[in-house]
Amino acid sequence: MLATTVDRRRRAAAELLATAERTWPGDLIPDTAGALRRAVAPKAAGHLIWAEEISTGRRRNLTHEETEAFWAFAAIEVLRLTGIRNEELLELTHHSITEYRLPTTGEVVPLLQVAPSKTDSERLLLVSPELADILSTIIRLSTIIRLSTIIRRLRGSSGAIPPVASYDVHERVWNPPLPLLFQRDIGTEHRAFTPAALRKLLINALAATGLTDVAGEPLIFSPHDFRRIFVTDAIMNGLPPHIAQMICGHKSLDTTMGYKAIYPAETIEAHRAFTARRRATRPSEEYRTPTEE
Numbered sequence: 579m580l581a582t583t584v585d586r587r588r589r590a591a592a593e594l595l596a597t598a599e600r601t602w603p604g605d606l607i608p609d610t611a612g613a614l615r616r617a618v619a620p621k622a623a624g625h626l627i628w629a630e631e632i633s634t635g636r637r638r639n640l641t642h643e644e645t646e647a648f649w650a651f652a653a654i655e656v657l658r659l660t661g662i663r664n665e666e667l668l669e670l671t672h673h674s675i676t677e678y679r680l681p682t683t684g685e686v687v688p689l690l691q692v693a694p695s696k697t698d699s700e701r702l703l704l705v706s707p708e709l710a711d712i713l714s715t716i717i718r719l720s721t722i723i724r725l726s727t728i729i730r731r732l733r734g735s736s737g738a739i740p741p742v743a744s745y746d747v748h749e750r751v752w753n754p755p756l757p758l759l760f761q762r763d764i765g766t767e768h769r770a771f772t773p774a775a776l777r778k779l780l781i782n783a784l785a786a787t788g789l790t791d792v793a794g795e796p797l798i799f800s801p802h803d804f805r806r807i808f809v810t811d812a813i814m815n816g817l818p819p820h821i822a823q824m825i826c827g828h829k830s831l832d833t834t835m836g837y838k839a840i841y842p843a844e845t846i847e848a849h850r851a852f853t854a855r856r857r858a859t860r861p862s863e864e865y866r867t868p869t870e871e
Contacts, residue, residue, distance in 0.1 A: 580799070581658065583787040584651040591647040595640045598627045606632075614638075645762060648715075649771070650779040653760070655712040657801055660703055661808030661826055662692055664801035665748070668771055669693045672739050672757040675705070675713065692827070701827050716759055744770035776801060809837040 594607070594614075601607050601616040607629060617628035617637055627640045656667055674691045688705035705713065741755035760771040780799055789797040805826065812822050823834040857865075 579787055579789060580654065580784065584647070584654050584783050587783070587786055588644075588647040588651040591640075591644040594629075595627060595644040598629055598640050646779065646782065649760070649762065650783040652712060652716065653771075653776055653779055653801075654783060654804070656709065657804035658807060659706060659709045659712070660690065660692075661805050661812070662703075663805065664773060664776055666692050667801070668744065668758070668760055668773065668776065669753075670759045672759065674759070676702075678702075694827075699827070701824065703825060740768045742768045742770045745772070747773060773801075806837045806839065809834060810839045813838050 594610070597609055598607050598614075598616055603616050603618045605616055606612055607614040607616055613632055614629045615632060617630040619626070619628045619637075625641065629638045629640050630636070631638065653667065656662070656670075657664070670690075670692075674693070676689050676691055677686050678689050679686050688710060690703045690705050690709070692701050692703060694700055739757035739759075740761070741757050742761050743755045744753045744758060745751075746753055758770050760776075761768050762771065763769075777800070780801065784797055784799055787797070791797055809822055809826060812825070813819055819834055819838075820831060823831050826834055826837070828834045
């Protein structure tokens with residue numbers, strides 16, 4: 579539900595922004611049932627599109643709404659499809675995307691290079707077709723596999739991703755400027771997303787779903803919850819736990835299995851399947867028809 583909502587939300591925001599851009603200031607914005615008017619904002623920054631709600635008079639920054647909706651979608655999709663930590667997400671750069679040629683078939687597959695977070699070793703993750711689709715909304719794909727340097731949202735006048743400095747909240751140091759994938763325009767400069775900004779994107783996205791917990795309270799997700807969901811989903815669908823350990827960058831298999839949620843129905847079904855396999859391998863003569871004796 580969350581994934582569906584954020585995708586629908588970013589598409590709707592993009593369509594509304596595009597329609598408003600084609601509308602003359604002061605006119606009603608088409609396809610809004612007369613609810614929005616393109617605002618006349620002579621003092622606003624030229625690249626911002628504002629709208630005014632007819633019923634309340636409240637002004638809305640449609641450019642900001644589209645930006646927030648897009649980055650919420652991108653962050654949630656990358657987190658749930660990779661299982662990486664939130665600090666690893668924020669450290670992804672254009673150079674994080676590489677490729678590998680399979681020695682057996684010569685096929686080229688895309689890989690995502692994740693910088694070390696809690697451990698000192700980098701790791702490479704296979705870019706699935708779903709993840710490639712998400713990355714292609716940020717980075718234009720020159721072919722189905724090979725990635726070019728043309729950035730759709732972040733491209734500057736030079737055609738390259740602007741290098742920005744980010745602050746490491748754990749080490750309490752500023753990192754050198756890098757072509758980070760998760761950056762945005764604030765005023766006249768580019769700034770890296772922060773952990774607080776990432777949490778805010780997630781909170782707003784969850785509010786749009788209307789999802790609640792068992793007590794009827796609004797559902798709360800942290801970026802790390804997607805890591806737990808990734809491990810649970812991967813292992814339940816047949817990925818060996820030790821492979822999940824390598825993907826997540828855990829030093830211990832116990833840590834990985836601690837992320838794995840186990841449900842009662844899963845336990846029962848797995849035990850039934852185990853019993854059926856055991857019966858299928860036992861000699862048939864051991865199964866005698868019961869008699870009164």
